[in-house]
Amino acid sequence: xxxxxxxxxxxxxxxxxxxxxxxxxxxxxxxxxxxxxxxxxxxxxxxxxxxxxxxxxxxxxxxxxxxxxxxxxxxxxxxxxxxxxxxxxxxxxxxxxxxxxxxxxxxxxxxxxxxxxxxxxxxxxxxxxxxxxxxxxxxxxxxxxxxxxxxxxxxxxxxxxxxxxxxxxxxxxxxxxxxxxxxxxxxxxxxxxxxxxxxxxxxxxxxxxxxxxxxxxxxxxxxxxxxxxxxxxxxxxxxxxxxxxxxxxxxxxxxxxxxxxxxxxxxxxxxxxxxxxxxxxxxxxxxxxxxxxxxxxxxxxxxxxxxxxxxxxxxxxxxxxxxxxxxxxxxxxxxxxxxxxxxxxxxxxxxxxxxxxxxxxxxxxxxxxxxxxxxxxxxxxxxx
Amino acid sequence: xxxxxxxxxxxxxxxxxxxxxxxxxxxxxxxxxxxxxxxxxxxxxxxxxxxxxxxxxxxxxxxxxxxxxxxxxxxxxxxxxxxxxxxxxxxxxxxxxxxxxxxxxxxxxxxxxxxxxxxxxxxxxxxxxxxxxxxxxxxxxxxxxxxxxxxxxxxxxxxxxxxxxxxxxxxxxxxxxxxxxxxxxxxxxxxxxxxxxxxxxxxxxxxxxxxxxxxxxxxxxxxxxxxxxxxxxxxxxxxxxxxxxxxxxxxxxxxxxxxxxxxxxxxxxxxxxxxxxxxxxxxxxxxxxxxxxxxxxxxxxxxxxxxxxxxxxxxxxxxxxxxxxxxxxxxxxxxxxxxxxxxxxxxxxxxxxxxxxxxxxxxxxxxxxxxxxxxxxxxxxxxxxxxxxxxxxx
Numbered sequence: 001x002x003x004x005x006x007x008x009x010x011x012x013x014x015x016x017x018x019x020x021x022x023x024x025x026x027x028x029x030x031x032x033x034x035x036x037x038x039x040x041x042x043x044x045x046x047x048x049x050x051x052x053x054x055x056x057x058x059x060x061x062x063x064x065x066x067x068x069x070x071x072x073x074x075x076x077x078x079x080x081x082x083x084x085x086x087x088x089x090x091x092x093x094x095x096x097x098x099x100x101x102x103x104x105x106x107x108x109x110x111x112x113x114x115x116x117x118x119x120x121x122x123x124x125x126x127x128x129x130x131x132x133x134x135x136x137x138x139x140x141x142x143x144x145x146x147x148x149x150x151x152x153x154x155x156x157x158x159x160x161x162x163x164x165x166x167x168x169x170x171x172x173x174x175x176x177x178x179x180x181x182x183x184x185x186x187x188x189x190x191x192x193x194x195x196x197x198x199x200x201x202x203x204x205x206x207x208x209x210x211x212x213x214x215x216x217x218x219x220x221x222x223x224x225x226x227x228x229x230x231x232x233x234x235x236x237x238x239x240x241x242x243x244x245x246x247x248x249x250x251x252x253x254x255x256x257x258x259x260x261x262x263x264x265x266x267x268x269x270x271x272x273x274x275x276x277x278x279x280x281x282x283x284x285x286x287x288x289x290x291x292x293x294x295x296x297x298x299x300x301x302x303x304x305x306x307x308x309x310x311x312x313x314x315x316x317x318x319x320x321x322x323x324x325x326x327x328x329x330x331x332x333x334x335x336x337x338x339x340x341x342x343x344x345x346x347x348x349x350x351x352x353x354x355x356x357x358x359x360x361x362x363x364x365x366x367x368x369x370x371x372x373x374x375x376x377x378x379x380x381x382x383x384x
Numbered sequence: 385x386x387x388x389x390x391x392x393x394x395x396x397x398x399x400x401x402x403x404x405x406x407x408x409x410x411x412x413x414x415x416x417x418x419x420x421x422x423x424x425x426x427x428x429x430x431x432x433x434x435x436x437x438x439x440x441x442x443x444x445x446x447x448x449x450x451x452x453x454x455x456x457x458x459x460x461x462x463x464x465x466x467x468x469x470x471x472x473x474x475x476x477x478x479x480x481x482x483x484x485x486x487x488x489x490x491x492x493x494x495x496x497x498x499x500x501x502x503x504x505x506x507x508x509x510x511x512x513x514x515x516x517x518x519x520x521x522x523x524x525x526x527x528x529x530x531x532x533x534x535x536x537x538x539x540x541x542x543x544x545x546x547x548x549x550x551x552x553x554x555x556x557x558x559x560x561x562x563x564x565x566x567x568x569x570x571x572x573x574x575x576x577x578x579x580x581x582x583x584x585x586x587x588x589x590x591x592x593x594x595x596x597x598x599x600x601x602x603x604x605x606x607x608x609x610x611x612x613x614x615x616x617x618x619x620x621x622x623x624x625x626x627x628x629x630x631x632x633x634x635x636x637x638x639x640x641x642x643x644x645x646x647x648x649x650x651x652x653x654x655x656x657x658x659x660x661x662x663x664x665x666x667x668x669x670x671x672x673x674x675x676x677x678x679x680x681x682x683x684x685x686x687x688x689x690x691x692x693x694x695x696x697x698x699x700x701x702x703x704x705x706x707x708x709x710x711x712x713x714x715x716x717x718x719x720x721x722x723x724x725x726x727x728x729x730x731x732x733x734x735x736x737x738x739x740x741x742x743x744x745x746x747x748x749x750x751x752x753x754x755x756x757x758x759x760x761x762x763x764x765x766x767x768x769x770x771x772x773x774x775x776x777x778x
Contacts, residue, residue, distance in 0.1 A: 307602065307728070308599050308600055308733075309599075310599075310602075311598055311599030311600070311601075311602050311603075312599035313599075314599065315598060315599055381635055381638050381734065382734075
């Protein structure tokens with residue numbers, strides 16, 4: 001049996017999205033900037049995709065910019081806004097548990113002489129609004145907070161943070177990295193006082209190399225790539241037409257039946273959490289209930305190295321991540337888990353299980369069975 | 385401008401009656417290396433010299449880079465070759481050569497002539513003298529120094545005339561295939577690929593064995609070993625890589641033997657299995673990257689205990705090297721970057737906090753008895769499930 005439980009790393013593309021993309025690549029392959037009919041046809045896909053996303057977020061379609069994915073969206077939002085607004089101040093705020101796409105961009109901005117405050121989190125992996133309120137100064141120009149953490153699934157109080165920030169100073173920009181949250185719940189930037197929102201295609205069964213950044217029309221932003229001036233000059237480069245169309249298709253499918261899917265994901269999560277807790281010395285990190293993301297469960301198995309569990313599960317056909325896949329190449333304990341204050345000896349024993357619309361209860365049960373077998377066996381053979 | 389390379393070889397030149405074996409192996413390896421290069425080449429072997437003639441356009445850098453990977457070559461001389469159209473044309477060709485190759489003319493030089501064709505109207509001495517003065521006439525800044533010239537202008541009179549003055553150093557050693565075959569224990573660390581390189585440099589063909597321990601070691605660790613074998617194969621030619629599943633053997637040792645002795649006993653089994661594979665595959669020795677005292681299992685006592693299981697010779701070319709010396713070779717041959725990728729290998733997964741550093745052979749042997757017949761079965765199973773793949777540079 002093959003069970004893919006690494007959906008926070010990437011997801012399987014919807015067949016309909018893949019089929020649409022194939023058709024566009026082979027038939028409607030025009031450049032949307034071309035003046036002839038082929039170009040116009042291609043442009044239609046982009047207009048349609050913008051409409052889909054604008055409807056979904058309840059924003060204006062002019063406020064949507066297509067990128068190569070979450071990382072580029074985050075880079076564009078942070079660098080583009082920090083540089084365009086640096087005359088109003090040089091202070092930025094983010095959290096200690098952001099994805100590297102935000103953290104490393106912030107590090108880079110520190111080199112450009114911006115000052116960055118990294119908000120701590122509580123044991124469940126959530127920021128405290130008091131900390132945010134205290135961190136805001138007259139110099140603050142931008143706050144960036146992730147919607148859902150990619151390692152433990154903690155959901156940040158984004159709407160409350162938006163209200164708090166704008167209450168203090170409406171001119172402070174609010175960016176939300178929603179790469180893990182988009183496609184799992186409804187996000188309405190205008191209501192939540194979000195000025196910029198990053199999302200990625202391949203986390204929601206769309207193609208890799210696609211994503212978008214929502215930018216409120218009032219926001220001053222500078223491009224980070226330069227060229228032919230496509231997308232209003234904010235993101236030059238010939239649009240990835242098949243990718244954009246595939247992304248829009250995935251959004252339509254996901255949001256077409258969101259409530260039922262989310263309910264199903266929580267059902268899977270509940271079953272998995274209660275099943276995994278039957279194993280001795282197991283700690284479920286973050287919110288194991290419905291205050292956490294529906295699709296991510298982070299579990300620490302005391303006394304076994306995560307890499308070994310991962311490969312033992314792989315041997316049984318179950319694919320999971322150690323910590324988060326993005327940082328699995330670097331053998332250092334996850335920054336998120338450390339920020340949450342997880343015991344040091346558990347840091348290297350943590351596995352992330354992440355579900356998708358394709359995950360079934362049968363797969364969850366199979367995975368639990370495998371864990372019941374594997375964990376005691378692995379605990380017997382350890383480094384002493 | 386260059387269309388010929390003169391291949392110089394050092395050590396083979398002093399061989400006796402079987403010199404031809406080494407030369408043939410070198411020609412073979414040169415041809416093999418040139419297959420990876422764009423363009424057509426002819427390799428000739430006459431009068432104790434190996435020449436590479438380009439028959440079409442070729443990429444100079446690429447060709448030299450590939451020739452530099454051929455063991456046995458001590459130097460690669462890019463040669464300009466011209467038709468024999470009389471002395472005047474030759475003098476012109478030589479001054480043109482000097483002009484193109486040496487931008488800065490403030491150099492000392494000497495002309496050295498050799499005539500393979502003795503019916504040439506001038507003697508070698510005469511030619512050297514006349515050509516020397518032709519160069520001086522053309523470039524008055526240049527000076528003759530017959531003892532220690534900056535540039536030695538070689539002129540060889542053969543059917544055509546060859547002019548060369550530069551020698552790009554080759555890797556030295558002896559051509560692979562001239563010295564039998566040995567089995568390399570390849571771990572994924574820094575040392576073992578270097579050890580393989582060094583033994584291949586002495587003309588030995590390489591097979592390699594890797595001990596895989598899933599789920600404790602990952603497929604990426606295996607891929608890293610494949611990548612390392614590929615880098616070694618750049619010099620050593622095609623490498624047959626054997627992958628042995630070692631997990632059950634390790635767990636059995638873990639169950640039966642004292643923990644501090646796990647690594648040393650494990651290494652004895654690796655050597656046993658490597659030797660069995662070696663014999664099965666016509667290898668005449670084993671190669672390891674061990675260096676005295678580097679880790680607990682490489683103290684002199686540990687090496688003695690590990691060595692005891694083998695009857696084939698074990699080549700340990702790094703035995704007297706410091707880590708820094710090994711690293712510098714690894715960097716030179718291009719394996720270092722791959723070696724330091726952070727995937728765990730099977731030697732470290734169960735390593736004890738304080739492994740034995742002075743194992744006693746009798747004690748180890750006594751503890752190994754506990755492994756019983758089951759161990760023989762596990763070893764046989766590991767060998768039976770050996771997976772072999774051929775690894776080539778390109």
